[in-house]
Ligand code: ZN
């Protein structure tokens with residue numbers, strides 16, 4: 513007989529200018545993780561509001577708006593810091609070093625780490641397969657992807673292709689609220705995509721009411737995110753690159769977004 517694993521509780525709250533903080537709580541074990549540490553005070557306040565005790569920090573990458581609060585939170589809560597082995601030297605206070613495909617038991621929930629280089633060389637994402645939830649940091653955004661600070665277009669394309677292999681229903685939590693700007697750009701390279709137009713209208717309404725556009729899903733991104741549609745014939749035609757190698761189309765779309 514199998515016992516159903518209780519759902520993980522996710523609590524999301526704004527940090528800094530446009531970051532999101534996330535707490536993941538397993539009611540059974542009491543484990544509570546925060547995904548990255550953009551800002552200490554809102555994280556402590558959220559823990560307090562929920563009555564949860566921080567047991568883990570899961571770092572996606574080393575940027576200050578993702579790991580800047582590591583040491584202070586560790587000192588205050590004695591939590592365990594998990595991150596990429598490749599970034600061990602630049603993730604403050606790291607305790608557990610993980611590599612691509614490694615798993616970690618978060619209570620009874622299996623957590624899988626996937627390496628997704630591109631934004632930074634050591635970027636990883638955290639995937640809870642049993643709950644169908646992925647925390648993707650600055651690799652994938654709703655209708656966008658991270659800037660290529662330490663990777664090639666090929667690196668990022670491969671990382672996004674890895675994410676596309678997750679089930680379409682996977683809930684995707686990105687680290688920033690960039691969606692409205694991303695939608696404006698997406699329409700310039702994929703103007704005839706009906707799903708994208710519908711989504712843009714919905715995003716505008718959400719933002720007018722101050723509501724988050726996160727989480728998204730893998731399925732929705734596959735249909736509407738230009739960085740996941742660089743093999744699509746209509747998008748290729750719209751950017752004047754019909755039949756070009758996908759990585760070249762991807763590089764062009766990324767370059768246009770950088771200038772947008
Ligand atoms: Zn970043």
Ligand code: FE
Nearest residue numbers: 575577650687
């Ligand atoms: Fe960031």
